[in-house]
Structure formats: C-alpha cells, structure tokens
Amino acid sequence: MTPSIDNPVLVREMRQAARLTRTPVILSTVTVIAGLLVCAIGGAASTSAPPAEVGTILYQAFFSLAFAIVAWIGPGVAALTIVGERAGQTWEPLVLTGLSPRVIAHGKLLAALSYVGLYLAALAPVGALPFLFGGVTATEVLVGFALLGVFAIIAVGFGLAVSSGAATPAMALLVTLPLAVSVSMITYFGFGTGGSFLAHELWSSIPQGMPVWLPTAYARADVNDAYLVYLLAIPFGVAFILAGFFREVTIANLSDANDDRSTGLKWWFCTAAALVTVIGSLPPLLAHGEAWLAAMLAQGAGALLSTFALLVLCSDPRAPSRRVLSSWERTRAGALRRFFGPGLARTALLLVVVTTASQLALTLVGMFAGAGSTVAGNHRIANALFGAYTTCFFGFLAGFSIFARSFPGGRLPPRAQLALALFGAVAGPLFILAIAGVTTSLIDNVYWIASLSPLFVFAIVENIGGMTSSHPALEADLIAMAGWALLGAGLGLAGYRRLEKSRRAEREASLALEARLRTEDDAASAAAPVATAGSG
Numbered sequence: 001m002t003p004s005i006d007n008p009v010l011v012r013e014m015r016q017a018a019r020l021t022r023t024p025v026i027l028s029t030v031t032v033i034a035g036l037l038v039c040a041i042g043g044a045a046s047t048s049a050p051p052a053e054v055g056t057i058l059y060q061a062f063f064s065l066a067f068a069i070v071a072w073i074g075p076g077v078a079a080l081t082i083v084g085e086r087a088g089q090t091w092e093p094l095v096l097t098g099l100s101p102r103v104i105a106h107g108k109l110l111a112a113l114s115y116v117g118l119y120l121a122a123l124a125p126v127g128a129l130p131f132l133f134g135g136v137t138a139t140e141v142l143v144g145f146a147l148l149g150v151f152a153i154i155a156v157g158f159g160l161a162v163s164s165g166a167a168t169p170a171m172a173l174l175v176t177l178p179l180a181v182s183v184s185m186i187t188y189f190g191f192g193t194g195g196s197f198l199a200h201e202l203w204s205s206i207p208q209g210m211p212v213w214l215p216t217a218y219a220r221a222d223v224n225d226a227y228l229v230y231l232l233a234i235p236f237g238v239a240f241i242l243a244g245f246f247r248e249v250t251i252a253n254l255s256d257a258n259d260d261r262s263t264g265l266k267w268w269f270c271t272a273a274a275l276v277t278v279i280g281s282l283p284p285l286l287a288h289g290e291a292w293l294a295a296m297l298a299q300g301a302g303a304l305l306s307t308f309a310l311l312v313l314c315s316d317p318r319a320p321s322r323r324v325l326s327s328w329e330r331t332r333a334g335a336l337r338r339f340f341g342p343g344l345a346r347t348a349l350l351l352v353v354v355t356t357a358s359q360l361a362l363t364l365v366g367m368f369a370g371a372g373s374t375v376a377g378n379h380r381i382a383n384a385l386f387g388a389y390t391t392c393f394f395g396f397l398a399g400f401s402i403f404a405r406s407f408p409g410g411r412l413p414p415r416a417q418l419a420l421a422l423f424g425a426v427a428g429p430l431f432i433l434a435i436a437g438v439t440t441s442l443i444d445n446v447y448w449i450a451s452l453s454p455l456f457v458f459a460i461v462e463n464i465g466g467m468t469s470s471h472p473a474l475e476a477d478l479i480a481m482a483g484w485a486l487l488g489a490g491l492g493l494a495g496y497r498r499l500e501k502s503r504r505a506e507r508e509a510s511l512a513l514e515a516r517l518r519t520e521d522d523a524a525s526a527a528a529p530v531a532t533a534g535s536g
Contacts, residue, residue, distance in 0.1 A: 009107025055133030071184035078159025157246030295366025399492030406498035
C-alpha cells in the first residue's frame, strides 16, 4: 500500500496538529528569526560587495539555514511520533484498529513531512530576498527547495526508524539529535564545500568552496553524460536507498516478533545492490584512463552495502514462525516469497549470491571499460583481485553469522558477535604483524600474516604494476582469499546443520505437546458423559 491522503493515521495527526495553538507561534518565531538573520547577513555584506554577490551570499545563507532546520527539526519531530504513542499508552488502541504496520508507518511519515513542510512554506518568503539583489536565478531557488524536500524525506525517515525501536522518548531524542547534527555537519561541509571543488573540475561555471553547490550545478552545468551520472543518478540513487532502508526498518520494528519482518529488508537489499551495481558502472565508462579505479570505488561501495545489510539481517529468526508458516499456507505463497521470508540460512545465501553477482558485474566493467586506454593490464586485473577477495571474505562473514546463531542464545547479540569477528579479521592480522615486526628482516619473513586481512588487497593493488603471477605477496593473497571462502563455507554448512537439527527438535517437541493436549481433551470429553450419568 502506498502513502495517500486517505491514510487514517495521517488524518488523525493532522487534526491533532490543527488543534495545537503553539504551532502558529513556533512557525512565526522561526520565520522572524530566519528573516532577521538573513537580512543582517545581507546588510553586512552590502557594505563591501556588489549587489549580485550579495544576492549569492543571501542565497547561501538562507538555504544553509533551511538545511539545518530540515536536518535537525525533522528527525526530532519524527523521533517522538511512534515512541510517543507508546509512552502515552495510545499504541495498543492504534494496533487494535487493525491497521497494518505499513499503513501506520506511512501515516506517521506523511504527518512528520507535513510538519516540516510547514516550516519550509513559512520560510519561503525569506527565500525570495536574494532576488532583490540579483546573482541568483529562479531555477536555483526552485531546485534548492526541491532538494530540501529530498533531505526532509531522509531526515524524517531516520527519525521514524529510531522512534520505532526506542523504548522511551528521551532515549529516542538522545539517539536521534546527536546523530542528526553530526551527520548533517559532515554532509554540509564534506559534500557541500568539498563537493564544490569536484563539481568545479567538471563544470567551471560552478564556484569553488560554496557550501550549497548542488542547486547551482543543476542550473548552471552543461547537460551531458557527467550531468546525468553525477547530478541525477548518484544523488537520487543514494537518497532512494537511504529512504527505502529507513522505511523498511520502521515497518519491521512496528511488526510483531512472530510476523514476517525480513521480506521487506531483503527486497530493499536486492534493490539497493542492483542500484549500486548499475550506478557504479557509470563512472568507469566516463573515467577512461582511470576506469579501474572508479570501478574499484564502486566495488567498495557494494561491499560496504552488503556488510551493512548482513549486520542488519544477522538477527533474522533461525526459521519462520508458526504464524508465518500458517500465513504462507493460507495465501499459497510461492517458492520466491518463502525464500525471501524469515530464516537466517536463506538470508545469508541470498546476500552471498547477490553480492557475488554485483562484484562480478563491477569487476567486468572495470576490466573492460578501460581496455583501450594506456593503463597497464595489471591495473585492470586489480579489479578482479579486489572483487574476488571482497566476495570470498563476505562469504566468510555470512558463514560465521549462521554458525554463531546455531548455538543457544549467549550473552552477546548476533550483531555484536559479527562485529567482533569483522574487527578481528580485518585488524587482527595487522596487529600481529606489527607486534612481530620488531626488525625489518622479521617483517620480510612474516609479511604473509597481513594477507589474512582484507586490507592487504590494497597493498597488492598499489604495487600490482611490478608484480608477476608468481610473486609471493600475490600468492599469499590468493591463498588467504581461498581460505576465507572455504572457512565461510565450512562454518555456514556446520551452522546450517545445527539449525536444522534444532528446528527438527523444536518441531517434534511441538507435535508431542499437541498430541498430549489432544489426548487430554479426548479423555476429558469421554469422562464428561460418565460424570453426568452418575449425577443423574
């Protein structure tokens, strides 16, 4: 079901917001403060700068302030929506209405977006001030507001995801606000100021060092292949992936523990992996001589996505619950739907298959995109080494997650166990090598220890131009790669057998309990007529 204005949760939230007398006061206060701040900046800049430059400064100041409002207020408002229902003891009545978690999540999302939209609508007249000085086009302003809407969807989605899993409103705010502020600052200065220099390299019409450069790039850059890739495909692809993840996490957290909480997240991962593969294949086609490097960055992004998805899904149930199985029987679910359902073994298999396909596609793109360039062939082979090592190591992580979950519940949750295994595998060999490297000769003799860490592949890639197929470092890397794959397969197979044994034992115990209860019911039914006859 898609979000719509007929959503009953949205209607209720809007009616409650309309009855609050503080909403107009807050909006008026924010508008007045923003207007005074922008006017003060414009007045100070007009004493020494021409009008066109003042207009640009006001444009930067206004949209920087609007971005802060969206990035800070949006998550804060959304973080109190769902957890506020639980704290106010209104969550149970909302669930008893029969609304699905998906409908509730969509209603809360639209309600929070409407609230943030009121702030943007109130600030819109202030955004017209740069037109009084010039230097800014109407397209830049409209694109700026459109991008604020995209940021609002991501910010509100993040707040809802935290709110759906938080225990108290205080905990939700303590998690949401620090993360929202820190991530927004990184985004503003890293992708804003830093991204402007990269954008200037592609389009000289974009000024360097300006924080809000993306709307300017949409309005002033030449429409070409780079425009479609770097300004349309990559930004909106990343936004779609983030918004989809927050949505599925919210729906999963709102669902009952015995419901199917895995299918949505698995479909999100498959969609996100496909997007990363398609979008990641575009920069190598534009990079020409550096195609292998652009493909390697895409491979790294795909590997990070798969690892993150495994950390999220490693707490998947060991097997579908009886409620899920009953639902599948009632709806006559097909094999594909059952495969995407709960079950850690199927989850790990799905992640490994999708990751392998994604890495293979990106590897082929990196190897053949720059085939006609002057780059040495060894550099193109680096894509194959990077993709192979990434796939093999991810296979180990997937196998370890199955093996760890096959044991009875311990003190550490599944995500903590997987995180410790990841840290130990990545950093452990490097620490051992550093400890063993007391002398230079000792390091030369035990350098192969570092090949056990996935980071060793970067050293291979850096020096691959002078290596041959029989180089010791390359052989150690290939052996480590095969070792991770075999270890992951062994752990996964052993864990799967333990899970199946545990599932069979639970099923037999359940059938035995049902048989016992049925026997007791039959005995009680047989004794009832005897007792009645005796009393007569």
